[in-house]
Amino acid sequence: MAGAGEDVQALIDLMARLPGLGPRSARRAVLHLLKKRGQLMRPLAQSMAEVADRVRPCINCGNIGTEELCAICQSEKRTTGEICVVEDVADLWAMERGGAFRGRYHVLGGTLSALDAVGPEDLRIPHLMDRIAADGVTEVILALNATVDGQTTAHYIADQLQGRDVTVTSLAQGVPIGGELDYLDDGTIGAALRARKQI
Amino acid sequence: MAGAGEDVQALIDLMARLPGLGPRSARRAVLHLLKKRGQLMRPLAQSMAEVADRVRPCINCGNIGTEELCAICQSEKRTTGEICVVEDVADLWAMERGGAFRGRYHVLGGTLSALDAVGPEDLRIPHLMDRIAADGVTEVILALNATVDGQTTAHYIADQLQGRDVTVTSLAQGVPIGGELDYLDDGTIGAALRARKQI
Incomplete structure (x- = not known):
């Protein structure tokens, strides 16, 4: 110009x-x-x-930080028994903003994708398996996006962990806090109904 | 966070x-x-x-550049007889994108404003008068915004130039190119009607 x-x-x-x-x-x-x-x-x-x-990736969880281990992996206040698996650093930050999780993370760096030829070894999944074996992990929380690729990846990891002495969970699906039914998509309403709880 | x-x-x-x-x-x-x-x-x-x-302001016109004189003031292809007066650098860039003006600019750095106590000496208006006297300028084009402050400033400058041997003009007001009458405000339609031209 x-x-x-x-x-x-x-x-x-x-x-x-x-x-x-x-x-x-x-x-x-x-x-x-x-x-x-x-x-x-x-x-x-x-x-x-x-x-x-x-800035560099944390060698343990893949979060970004300025040292070998990120602030979360260094913190002694975080429990080591729970690992929350997320797709990328943005999702880790979103979980931290929620403030409800007190364990540690594992950032996959993406999702499995047949179309883009992304396999488990491209995603730090082998490293996740090593961590689960070594760290005395009791629960793996799969906080992956509710997309097709995200759910495929969640199922793959759950399959790999079958037979190991570890609980595998995923985030609850349902009506968002403050959400109005009228504005929600049908899939979310259906999922919320199927997962209904007695009050 | x-x-x-x-x-x-x-x-x-x-x-x-x-x-x-x-x-x-x-x-x-x-x-x-x-x-x-x-x-x-x-x-x-x-x-x-x-x-x-x-980056620094051009000592002649107030445009930004990396030398004492900005690229426009240095260019020998620009006519010296016409000065286009604009409020700020963003407006100068907008005029340049239009590509129709081949003269030089004068950036006021704002508009007169009684409320904000902005007077002529805060706006490089004295410098504009010096340029007009020195450079053999024949036409001053007031390309100020069609706001109250912009138009007040335009009138002030036009008043100051009365009696000097220089033509003072302002940008035409009317229907924008590609504009649909139905979406235009009443003021613009009124101005376009008053300034109608024989075809």
Whole structure:
């Protein structure tokens, strides 16, 4: 684009590659950055460079952090008997925001997919099996997305764990807290009905 | 937020201060950056740091660039007889995207505002007057926003230029290209009718 200068345009183009930003909103974001150079632009550039240099996957669970073991795997307050299996780091963060789980995680890094040729060894599933054997794990909670690939992966892991001395559970399905029946899809209502509880 | 680590969380917080991004989308953007560390995150951090260091306002027109004079003020292809007055750099870029104007610009850096106590000397208006006197300018195009403050500013500048040997014009108001009458506000339709042209 004329007028902006080459390096400003290059910055806009890079910003536009972020999810949720297009060319227009990237331009707006860069103008905002230029107005707040000291307060926002320099700290953001520095923070981004530092995180890019220092961040690494946890060798135990696959969560991201700045040390070999992530904060959750290091914490002595977390129980070691329960492992919550999630697809990716975003799901781990979502579980942590929920605040209900006090065990540790295992990030698969995706789901099994015949179409994309993703097999168990691409997904840290062998490492999960090793952890379950070594750590004295009593329960594996499969917190995978309720998609076809997510559920396929959950079934595969449950199959692999059959015969081992470990409880395998999955997240309950039903009506979301605050959800209105009228706005829910039929599948969710059906699942909630089948899993109904006596009160 | 637990789970993300302190520096990653700090990065998310900074990203969330960009216009158009909230806490959720900032998290998504940072996860995307972490996945594309070499391709996107490092280049973006570097580009941002460079632009923050090098960018400066053009001493002539107020556009941003990396040298004393911006690319437009340096270009010998731009006519010097016409100055297009805009509120801010975003408006200058918008005019450049239009591609119809071949003269030079003057960025006011805002509009006159009694409420916010913004006067002419806060807006580079004295500098505009100097440029008009010095550069042999024949036409001043007031491309200010069609807001109350924008139009107040336009009238003020037009008043100041009365008696000087310079034509003062403003952008035409009317139906946008591709615009449907049914979706236009009444003010625009009224302005378009008053400014009707014989065909």
